[in-house]
Amino acid sequence: MSVAIWVVLSIVIVYLCFILPTQWVRVVRIRAPLGLGKRIVQVSDLHVEKLRVSPERLRRLIERERPDYIFLTGDFTQRLRHVPKVDAYLRAMLAVGVPVYAVFGNHDYRLKERVTALFDLFRARGIPVLRNESLALDGFTLVGIDDWDAGHAKPKLAFADVAERAKTVVIAHDPNVTLKIHRRFDYLMCGHFHGGQFRLPFVFYIRNKGPLPRRGIVKGAHRARWGPFYISQGIGQANLNARFLLRSELTVHEL
Numbered sequence: 001m002s003v004a005i006w007v008v009l010s011i012v013i014v015y016l017c018f019i020l021p022t023q024w025v026r027v028v029r030i031r032a033p034l035g036l037g038k039r040i041v042q043v044s045d046l047h048v049e050k051l052r053v054s055p056e057r058l059r060r061l062i063e064r065e066r067p068d069y070i071f072l073t074g075d076f077t078q079r080l081r082h083v084p085k086v087d088a089y090l091r092a093m094l095a096v097g098v099p100v101y102a103v104f105g106n107h108d109y110r111l112k113e114r115v116t117a118l119f120d121l122f123r124a125r126g127i128p129v130l131r132n133e134s135l136a137l138d139g140f141t142l143v144g145i146d147d148w149d150a151g152h153a154k155p156k157l158a159f160a161d162v163a164e165r166a167k168t169v170v171i172a173h174d175p176n177v178t179l180k181i182h183r184r185f186d187y188l189m190c191g192h193f194h195g196g197q198f199r200l201p202f203v204f205y206i207r208n209k210g211p212l213p214r215r216g217i218v219k220g221a222h223r224a225r226w227g228p229f230y231i232s233q234g235i236g237q238a239n240l241n242a243r244f245l246l247r248s249e250l251t252v253h254e255l
Helices: 003-023 055-065 080-094 108-124 175-180
Strands: 026-031 039-043 069-073 100-103 133-137 140-144 168-171 187-190 220-224 227-231 249-254
Touching: 039 055, 055 080, 055 249, 069 168, 069 187, 080 100, 080 108, 100 140, 100 168, 175 187, 175 220, 175 227, 187 249
Parallel strands: 026 249, 039 069, 069 100, 140 168, 168 187, 187 227
Antiparallel strands: 039 249, 133 140, 220 227
16 A cells, blocks of 8 residues: 555544544533423533534524523633624524523633633523523523633532522533532533543543542433532633544533
């Protein structure tokens, strides 16, 4: 076999294993027996700097699911110059015509004092960013916990106005926050780990991402002491713009 053929085969293999998974969005459907009769689309870890899914395509994917709400679980951008690109995605999701709620993630807080530009954008678009607070929605209470990894999470404050027996859905970015919640909740959505992104478990011993990934908990459905939670693989990438045989994810929660 000639060198040229080997080169072409190598390029194809790299594309299929590392690049295609960032473009081929997997729609994951989760059923949780809360009895709310609500369909919620979760979009996590946009990382617009390295996102290979266009705003228009994201809008179409969400529209097909006919959700009641869209919940955004953090990590939009860490670069000020990409805030307008975040806006393009927000406008696309708002075009679906259902309420959108959000929390921020650790990459968003890397903007430091400039994170106000991101808050201003969400405010201008009418999207509440929940920072350790709760909202009464139709049939349930939505609790938003700020990012644990960035040091902003205050679970006790987030639940301060929530009745003990209220149906409670929580959104957060970092799944490790489930270890710091000390009261009942009905369901929690989060992201942060990108499902492992490259499927290298030892990475979480080199880079400290908290106790959960060291236990192999980086994606999917799990249960904490006080309630069940789901970790999205996310739709975007951080650091290297690739995923190893791990598709980008849009999650549909039937509650």
